[in-house]
Amino acid sequence: MRIPKLASVFLLVVCLVVYLTYVKKHVDSMTPSDSKDPNQSRNGKDELCHSEESNFLYGIMFDAGSTGTRVHVFKFKKTPNGAPKLAHETFKAIKPGLSPYADDPEKCTAGIQELLNVAKENVPCDLWKSTPLVLKATAGLRLLPGEKAKQLLDKVKDIFQASPFLSREDCVSIMDGSDEGISAWITVNVLIGSLHGQEQNTVGILDLGGGSTQITFAPRDDKTIQTSPIDFITSFQMFNNTFSVYSHSYLGLGLMSARLAILGGLEGMPLEEGNTLVSPCLAPDYEEQWEHAEVVYTIKGQKAGEPLYESCYSKVEKMLYRKVKKAEEAKDMDFYAFSYYYDRAVDIGIIDEKTEGNIKVEDYEAAAKKVCKSMETDQGENPFLCLDLTYIAALLQELGFPKDKVFKLARKIDNVETSWALGATFHYIESLHKH
Template identity: 70%
Template sequence: MKVPKLAVIFLLVVCLVVYLTYVKRCFENRKLSKPFLEQLYRTDLHKRPTSAEMAGEMFRYGIMFDAGSTGTRIHIFQFQQENNAAPKLGPETFKAIKPGLSAYADDPEKSKAGLLELLEVAKQTVPPAQWSSTPLALRATAGLRLLPGEKATHLLDKVKEVFAVSSFLFRSDSVSIMDGTDEGVSAWITVNFLLGGLHKSEVPTVGILDLGGGSTQITFSPQDEKTIQTSPIDYVTSFQMFNTSHTLYSHSYLGLGLMSARLAVLGGVEGQPVGGGQELVSPCLAPDYTGEWEHAEVTYTLKGQKAGEPIYESCLSKVEKMIYKRVQKAEEVKDMEFYAFSYYYDRAVDLGLVDEKKGGSLRVSNYIDGAKTVCKNMEANAGQNPFLCLDLTYISVLLQELGFPTDKELKLARKIREVETSWALGATFYHMESLHKH
C-alpha cells in the first residue's frame, strides 16, 4: 500500500518535535550554571577541564586574624559553597606568633613585622588569582578591650594600614575589637558547625565554655523558656546563620580570663605595677617561692606566704572572695552537653587528665581533686608550674559558679575535624555573610 506524501511529512514533523522536546528536557535537567559553562568552554571548545581544575574553581577562602591577649593567630579556611547550603570545609591553615597585639600599645609600628609574617602565610596558601576576592579580617579580644581607648585605636589603625595594601579583600570595618558576646557566639557557631548541629536538624546543638587570658565566655541554646525569661536582657542574643534563626544565652566576663583572674587572686590590679619594689604575697604559691611574672606588659614580683594553713584551703578562700557575685548561674547548663577549650583544655593536659592531641572528657570534680593534689604537693616544693595550684582552684570555682555541679561531665577538644575549636571559624562565616548582604 502506498503511503501518502502528506502522512510521511506529518510523521517526520512529529518525530522532530519529540526529539527536540527530549533534548530540551535533558538540557534543563542538567541545570548547568553560567560559571560552569564558561569553565567548560573557556580555553578549548573540544577540551573539558579536569576534575582537579573544577575543584580548584569551586574552593573559596576566608582569612581571620585572632588578636588575643597572649598572641596573634591567623586562620585560613578553605571551603566549598553550594547555593544557600552550609559550606563544606576543606583543610585549615594556622599559625600563631607571640606576643599579643596589645604588647605594642606604646609603639604600634612594631606590630607591623608580625602582621606581615602572618600575611605571608596567607599568600602562600591562597592562590594569587583569588587574593582580591578572599575576605581578610582581624578581631581583637580581651587584650585590646583592657587597653585605654586611644592606645587600642592606634593599634587598630596600624593593622588597617597594613591590611589595606595586602591585595586581599579588605574594608575598614574588617578590623575591630570583638564584643565579648560576639566572641562566645562565634565560638558556638564554630563548634556546632563542626559537629553538624547547624545544618542537620537531627543533631542537637551543644554549649561552649571558652577560657581565655583576659575573659571567659559561656554560650548555649536554651531549651527552657524560663532561662530566657529569667536571664539579664543582655545575656540573650538572636542571629541568623545559613538561613536559620538562632536564640542563644551568651555572656563574656571581662577580667575573669585565667591570666586576669590569676592577677586578681594574687592581689594585683590590671595594668598597674606594684610600686616601691613591693611584692605580691599569696597563699596560692609555695611558701618558699619567689619569682617574677609578666602580665599585660607589667612585671610583678611574687612571693609565697609563710607556711600556715594548708595551701588549698587558703587559696580556695582567696579565689571565692575574688569571684563572689561576679558570675551569673544558669540552671539549665547542668542538663546540657558542653564543650570546653582554651585554658580549660591546657590545664587538663597539665594534669594528665586528657590527651594533649586528642582531648577527652572529665568531670568538674577532676579539676577540684587535681587542685587539691597539686596544692598539697606545693607545700613542700613549688614544682615546675608555680601557678598550677591557683589556676586549677580558680577553674573549679568558676565552673561551679556558672552552674555546673561537681559530677557534670565536660568534653574537652582543641580540634574538631582538624579545625581549631576557637571563635575564628564562626567569626569568618559571620563576616562573609555581612559582606554578602552589603
C-alpha cells in the same frame, strides 16, 4: 643632488630601528609591568597563578588574643543552599599578641606580615582580591586604654589595606565579648554538624582565655530566656535559620587576669617600688617576678600555716563573689570546653596534649587539692598550677555546674581549631553577601 646607494641603505636601516623602538615602547606601555603573563604569580615566583576550581571560596581571619596573634585561612566549598562547607583550614600562631606593641605600633608590622605570607601561600592568587581579610582583637586589646588600642588597630588596618586581599573599612576591630562566645559556639556546632539540623541538637561551649571567659548555649527552656538578663540572650540568622543563644563574656575572669586579681593586684596598675604581692596560692618558699599585660609584679608565697588548698580556695571565692551568674539550664546540657580548660587538663594528665577527652569538675578539684598539697613542701615546675586549678574548679561551680558534670575537651574537631575564628568568618562572609 643624488644620494649614494650605501647612504640610502643606512638611512633606511635607521628609520626601521626608530620605528621598531617606537612600536616596542608603545606595546610595553600597554602591558602591566608586574604581569608578563596573565597567569603569572604575583609573589615573584615563576609559578602559574590560577584557581583550583570555581566552586571554592576563602576567608582569612586574624585572631589577636591577649597572649598571641593567630591566622586562620579557611577554604570553603560552595553548596547549592548557600551555606558554605569547610574544606580545609591552615593555621599559624605567633607570640606575643598585639598588646605589647601598644607604645610602638610600628613594631607589630613584622609579625602581621609573617602571617599575611601564610595567607598568600594558601589562597590562589587570582582569588586574593575577592578573599576577605579580617582581624578581630579580644580581651588583650579590650583592656588597653582606648587611644593605644586604636593606634595599634589603625596600624594593622594600614598593613591590610596595602595587601592584595579584600579589606573593607570594618576589616579590623575589637570583638565584643559576647560575639566571641557566639562565634565559638557557631564554630563547634558547625564542626559537629548540628547547625544544619534541628537547634535542639546543639552543644554549649565554655572558653577560658587569658583576659576573659565565655559561656554560650542555646536554651531549650523558655524560662531561661525569660529570666536571664536581656544582654545575655542574642538572636541571629544563619543557614536560613534563626538561633537564640544565651551568651556572656566575663571580662577580667580569663585565667591570666584572674591570677592577678587572686594575687591581689589590679589590672594595669604597677606596684609601688619595693611592694610585693603575697598569696596563699603559691608555695611558701616561692618568690619571683611575674609579667602580665606589660606590668612586672614581684610575687611570693605566704608563710606556711593553713593547708594551701583551703587558703587558696578562700581567696578565689572572695575574688569571684557575685561576679558570675548561674545558668541553671546549663547543667543539663552537653558542653565542649577549650583554651585553658584544655591546657590545664593536659598539665594534670587527664588527657594527652594531642588528643581530646572528657573531664569532670571534680577532676579539676581533686587535682587542685593534690597539687596544692605537694606545693606545701615543693613549689614544683609550675608555680601557678595550684592557683589555676583551684580557680577553674571554683569558676565552673559558680557558673552552676555540679561536681559530677562532664565536659568534652577539644583543641580541634576534624583537624580544625575550636576557636571563635571559624564562626566569625562565616558571619563575615554572610555579611558580604547581604551587601
